[in-house]
Amino acid sequence: xxxxxxxxxxxxxxxxxxxxxxxxxxxxxxxxxxxxxxxxxxxxxxxxxxxxxxxxxxxxxxxxxxxxxxxxxxxxxxxxxxxxxx
Amino acid sequence: xxxxxxxxxxxxxxxxxxxxxxxxxxxxxxxxxxxxxxxxxxxxxxxxxxxxxxxxxxxxxxxxxxxxxxxxxxxxxxxxxxxxxxxxxxxxxxxxxxxxxxxxxxxxxxxxxxxxxxxxxxxxxxxxxxxxxxxxxxxxxxxxxxxxxxxxxxxxxxxxxxxxxxxxxxxxxxxxxxxxxxxxxxxxxxxxxxxxxxxxxxxxxxxxxxxxxxxxxxxxxxxxxxxxxxxxxxxxxxxxxxxxxxxxxxxxxxxxxxxxxxxxxxxxxxxxxxxxxxxxxxxxxxxxxxxxxxxxxxxxxxxxxxxxxxxxxxxxxxxxxxxxxxxxxxxxxxxxxxxxxxxxxxxxxxxxxxxxxxxxxxxxxxxxxxxxxxxxxxxxxxxxxxxxxxxxxxxxxxxxxxxxxxxxxxxxxxxxxxxxxxxxxxxxxxxxxxxxxxxxxxxxxxxxxxxxxxxxxxxxxxxxxxxxxxxxxxxxxxxxxxxxxxxxxxxxxxxxxxxxxxxxxxxxxxxxxxxxxxxxxxxxxxxxxxxxxxxxxxxxxxxxxxxxxxxxxxxxxxxxxxxxxxxxxxxxxxxxxxxxxxxxxxxxxxxxxxxxxxxxxxxxxxxxxxxxxxxxxxxxxxxxxxxxxxxxxxxxxxxxxxxxxxxxxxxxxxxxxxxxxxxxxxxxxxxxxxxxxxxxxxxxxxxxxxxxxxxxxxxxxxxxxxxxxxxxxxxxxxxx
Numbered sequence: 001x002x003x004x005x006x007x008x009x010x011x012x013x014x015x016x017x018x019x020x021x022x023x024x025x026x027x028x029x030x031x032x033x034x035x036x037x038x039x040x041x042x043x044x045x046x047x048x049x050x051x052x053x054x055x056x057x058x059x060x061x062x063x064x065x066x067x068x069x070x071x072x073x074x075x076x077x078x079x080x081x082x083x084x085x086x
Numbered sequence: 087x088x089x090x091x092x093x094x095x096x097x098x099x100x101x102x103x104x105x106x107x108x109x110x111x112x113x114x115x116x117x118x119x120x121x122x123x124x125x126x127x128x129x130x131x132x133x134x135x136x137x138x139x140x141x142x143x144x145x146x147x148x149x150x151x152x153x154x155x156x157x158x159x160x161x162x163x164x165x166x167x168x169x170x171x172x173x174x175x176x177x178x179x180x181x182x183x184x185x186x187x188x189x190x191x192x193x194x195x196x197x198x199x200x201x202x203x204x205x206x207x208x209x210x211x212x213x214x215x216x217x218x219x220x221x222x223x224x225x226x227x228x229x230x231x232x233x234x235x236x237x238x239x240x241x242x243x244x245x246x247x248x249x250x251x252x253x254x255x256x257x258x259x260x261x262x263x264x265x266x267x268x269x270x271x272x273x274x275x276x277x278x279x280x281x282x283x284x285x286x287x288x289x290x291x292x293x294x295x296x297x298x299x300x301x302x303x304x305x306x307x308x309x310x311x312x313x314x315x316x317x318x319x320x321x322x323x324x325x326x327x328x329x330x331x332x333x334x335x336x337x338x339x340x341x342x343x344x345x346x347x348x349x350x351x352x353x354x355x356x357x358x359x360x361x362x363x364x365x366x367x368x369x370x371x372x373x374x375x376x377x378x379x380x381x382x383x384x385x386x387x388x389x390x391x392x393x394x395x396x397x398x399x400x401x402x403x404x405x406x407x408x409x410x411x412x413x414x415x416x417x418x419x420x421x422x423x424x425x426x427x428x429x430x431x432x433x434x435x436x437x438x439x440x441x442x443x444x445x446x447x448x449x450x451x452x453x454x455x456x457x458x459x460x461x462x463x464x465x466x467x468x469x470x471x472x473x474x475x476x477x478x479x480x481x482x483x484x485x486x487x488x489x490x491x492x493x494x495x496x497x498x499x500x501x502x503x504x505x506x507x508x509x510x511x512x513x514x515x516x517x518x519x520x521x522x523x524x525x526x527x528x529x530x531x532x533x534x535x536x537x538x539x540x541x542x543x544x545x546x547x548x549x550x551x552x553x554x555x556x557x558x559x560x561x562x563x564x565x566x567x568x569x570x571x572x573x574x575x576x577x578x579x580x581x582x583x584x585x586x587x588x589x590x591x592x593x594x595x596x597x598x599x600x601x602x603x604x605x606x607x608x609x610x611x612x613x614x615x616x617x618x619x620x621x622x623x624x625x626x627x628x629x630x631x632x633x634x635x636x637x638x639x640x641x642x643x644x645x646x647x648x649x650x651x652x653x654x655x656x657x658x659x660x661x662x663x664x665x666x667x668x669x670x671x672x673x674x675x676x677x678x679x680x681x682x683x684x685x686x687x688x689x690x691x692x693x694x695x696x697x698x699x700x701x702x703x704x705x706x707x708x709x710x711x712x713x714x715x716x717x718x719x720x721x722x723x724x725x726x727x728x729x730x731x732x733x734x735x736x737x738x739x740x741x742x743x744x745x746x747x748x749x750x751x752x753x754x755x756x757x758x759x760x761x762x763x764x765x766x767x768x769x770x771x772x773x774x775x776x777x778x779x780x781x782x783x784x785x786x787x788x789x790x791x792x793x794x795x796x797x798x799x800x801x802x803x804x805x806x
Contacts, residue, residue: 014308015286017367017381019311026405070216075172076309 001051003086004058010072010079011043018042033050055083089114093440099653100436108429109602111374113437115340116347119601122440125567126599129577139556140197145269146350147188147336148259149595151557153621155514158266160259163166163522163559163617164186165600166339169308170224170253174217178224178253179310180382185257186234187336187385187640190319193267193326194259197498198510199229201255202522202561202615203487206248208479208803214243219804224310225255226490231312232319236491237508237520238501243479244526254561256522256617257356260512265326269333271353271388275414277346278397281318281406282383283312284342284376285367314383314406318621321404322385330397333388343377343437345410347420349440353388358421359412359430373429377422388414405551407733450571456531456662457649463658468777468785471657476705476792477799478656481698483709486801501626504710506550506694507618509626517622519553525697526611527650528736532665533578534788536650541586542668544618546694549677550741552627553620554683558587560597560616565609567601575612575798576601583614589670592618622649627684629691632711632744634771636690641755642678642740644700645732652698654736668736672763673739679760680741686756688749695740701733701785703742704768705775709793714772719779721767729784733777744770 012018018041025040046066052058059081066072072079089097089110097105097113105113113253119125135142141150141158148162166181189196203221206214218241229236234257260553287308325331333353335345342364350357361373361685367381389397394410401408415421422430422435475481488503500517501509507521523544529536545555560583561563565572587594597740603610683689691711695703700722708715719732744751750766757764775792777785 015368017282017285017287017309017311019309019313023313073175075174076176 002051003049003051004055005083005084005086006048006058006062007082008046008048008049008062008066009043010077011041012076013078016076049086054071059083089117093117096182097440101432106430107374108377111416112343112347112430112432114377114435115343117440118340121340121344123599124440124443125601126562126576127443128442128444129580132580133594134584134587135594137591140593140595141271142664143266145333145335145349147191149557149559150192150266151595151619152263153512153516153518156263157512157514158194158261158263159518159619160189160194161190161557161559161581162596162599163254163256163561163615163616164188165252165254165561165563165598166722167252167600167603170221170251171217174220174251175224178221179228180308181253181255182225182228183310183312183315183382184336184338185255186232186315189257189259189387190258190322191267191334191336192259192340193265193331194261195323196234196257196319197260197496198258198520199234199236199255200520200617201225201236201247201253202524203239203241204247204252205243206250206795207245208243211248213249215804221251221253222487222490222758228310228312230492232316233495235493235499237493237510238503239522240524241484241487242524242526244611246526246611248605248607250603250610252563252603252610252617253615254522256559258518258520267326267331267334268447269353269436271355271414273414273416275332275388275390276394276410276632277357277359277412277414278387278389278408279364279411280321280385280387280401280408282314282381283365283367283407284371284379284384285381286371286375286379287381308380308382308623311383314423317404317406318383318385318408321400321406323399328396330389330393331387332390335386336552337384337386339380341378341380347434349386349388349439350418350420350434354418356415356417356419356421356434357412358423358428360423360425362425363409363411365407365409373422391449411626419689445567445573447574447577448570449574457664460660462660469787471618472701472785473792473795475657475698476702476796479800479803480652480656481702482799483797484800485797486804501551505629506547507620509551509622517553517626519548519551519620519622519626520618522615522617523547524613524615525650526613527655528665529579529614531650531662532613533575533612534582535665536612537579537582537616538668539666539738540614541583541616542673543694543696544616545677546741548618548620549680550627550692550694551622552681553618553622554681555590555592555618555620557595558592558616561600562593562597562613563600563603563610563613563615565602565604572609572618579612579614583616586670588673627689627692632690632707632713632770634713635747636744636770637747637750637766638715638717638768639705639743639745639764640722640740640767641679641743641762641764642672643737644722644727644732644735644740645724645737646727646732647735647737651734651736653730668738675760676739676741676762679757681761683743683753683756686752688745688753690744690746691740695742696736699734699736701777705787705792707742707744708775708789709796712789712793713770714774714776714789715768715770717768717777719777719784721765723763723765729779
């Protein structure tokens with residue numbers, strides 16, 4: 001068994017509006033002089049530390065937990081899971 | 087998203103050619119049940135919609151009532167059932183947003199919100215609990231961000247809503263009569279789209295709402311943005327004050343397709359628009375997507391060239407986008423272009439008026455034997471049963487829900503949630519009481535009498551604050567109308583509402599029909615909701631503290647009407663029996679008497695007797711006022727009944743009145759004069775709620791213990 005860090009990024013699916021990201025873009029970033037920025041999206045990241053036999057099963061386990069506990073709503077959110085050695 | 091084959095043939099023959107893909111999308115959205123009301127519209131005409139206070143104007147999305155002194159109130163009810171069933175937070179929140187824009191579109195400021203929520207059995211069903219929790223948070227977050235108080239509603243749980251949710255939202259607006267938007271437009275006027283950008287969210291939402299929910303694989307989810315909504319409200323009201331708006335419509339189900347075609351049809355004009363002018367969230371959206379997107383927080387406004395500049399300045403000030411997407415023509419056509427290319431060119435009356443259907447109806451087979459009662463297991467200990475009963479989700483206090491809503495912002499709320507009806511202060515010195523009620527358990531057992539009961543209950547609730555009902559909203563929620571048995575229940579409900587409304591001269595000022603409410607295990611129970619608006623000319627009845635020695639009076643007879651009662655369904659797990667029936671004459675006399683005694687300032691408080699029967703109604707009074715009461719069950723007026731029937735029958739037209747002993751005589755005189763059934767059944771005092779028969783305590787509860795259970799059980803259930 002090894003220890004892994006699993007990062008779960010939850011964001012709105014593409015095409016669904018993101019009021020928080022849009023507000024940060026329009027009311028903070030573009031109000032300065034940062035016109036090179038064209039888009040900001042907000043997301044939530046959960047960092048899991050998990051003991052598993054390998055990276056693959058660490059990822060699967062975390063995915064299962066998120067699905068089962070409804071940590072995100074599959075109707076709205078896109079989920080990206082990355083695994084790192086702890 | 088597509089039309090039925092026969093609808094496609096019809097469209098083709100009406101326009102004399104094959105429709106383009108954009109035309110198909112537009113018509114599919116507009117001809118969906120959700121937008122066209124094709125199953126129900128023919129029948130809805132039976133409802134009385136006129137009255138001395140009703141102001142009607144073409145193209146209004148909400149009902150308008152004249153409350154005197156140059157002021158009006160507006161009201162509307164909507165549901166967001168399908169979206170809330172898959173994404174409760176966003177679905178419920180965007181439902182609130184939609185109904186607020188309906189109020190705004192008449193040119194009035196939204197001043198209060200209501201919500202009616204229904205879910206599966208939250209005691210057992212984790213999914214129902216998740217839906218419940220998130221829908222409540224969605225409503226709270228949206229309303230609280232906008233600074234509009236959520237002042238009432240109802241919550242109910244029933245297994246028939248498993249894996250589903252009914253989220254009904256109603257809103258009330260207030261404004262000056264002279265500021266109402268008089269929808270009109272003439273050739274050359276400009277069509278402006280104002281508010282949030284158009285994106286791919288919620289594409290096909292109205293179609294989605296017109297299908298049964300079978301799979302979760304849908305993309306019709308909308309994301310709420312209350313801050314844009316707030317800016318839209320302020321911008322529109324400022325534009326209204328400067329007289330810049332000729333006509334206005336909110337974008338709801340069906341998006342631009344419906345807003346453009348319905349505006350054009352209602353005003354007998356044509357509209358030519360260019361999808362390239364619509365401000366979009368993504369650059370690669372095609373015309374079809376732009377026309378049917380149900381992105382939230384958007385309004386369609388008709389103005390003219392001279393006023394445009396001022397409108398743009400207002401939008402700039404509030405930092406909301408606004409684009410001129412087209413102009414008014416005189417050819418009654420809805421002409422959608424992309425640059426120079428025509429995508430759709432349809433007569434507006436064809437788009438906006440789907441062929442109305444005459445669906446077959448048949449009395450459901452289940453109703454044959456529904457009134458037959460099964461033999462019930464005897465209750466050995468009513469006290470124990472009562473404690474379980476007041477902790478049950480349907481009876482328990484809903485403070486966990488309304489406690490999350492800001493119900494005081496705007497400082498109009500003079501009677502707050504948790505009472506029979508909430509009351510709002512109006513600027514002309516009058517008060518408005520409002521309440522929504524539904525009772526699917528009664529409506530399942532008897533669709534007609536059930537809905538009349540809901541109607542009367544909502545009236546009773548506003549009457550308890552001293553208000554006279556002046557207008558009604560109905561929201562008819564049923565399963566798949568293609569099933570003749572379901573359609574029969576719809577028609578019965580509608581007839582019931584019509585009869586009661588006509589007898590009491592309460593006009594229907596608005597409503598909604600939501601069909602295809604099907605869960606994986608079948609249709610929902612018939613769930614019509616009735617909203618009542620009541621006007622108080624002088625002062626509402628503010629509850630005074632009940633003290634020892636105060637008298638408890640009941641108005642109205644308690645009958646053997648247990649069908650669909652909480653007692654049968656929750657305690658005995660039995661669905662059936664005889665549904666409570668409202669006697670119109672008796673109902674009117676009782677209502678008038680209660681209004682009369684409130685007007686004469688004889689009462690400390692008034693409470694209606696409904697869900698859970700007399701036992702629950704008396705306990706609620708005791709728990710709210712933290713005082714005991716001794717009730718003699720023998721004294722309860724009505725036919726001689728077994729003790730459980732007296733305690734738990736949900737007979738209508740009953741009111742509990744509390745008054746000081748010295749006012750008893752005056753009440754007696756008034757009651758005798760109006761010939762109502764009336765009796766003093768108890769005296770307040772002590773620390774126990776006791777229901778007595780033949781000198782024995784049938785129920786004996788400590789008030790403090792009962793109150794703790796009643797207040798906390800819902801919260802404990804949700805938070806585990």
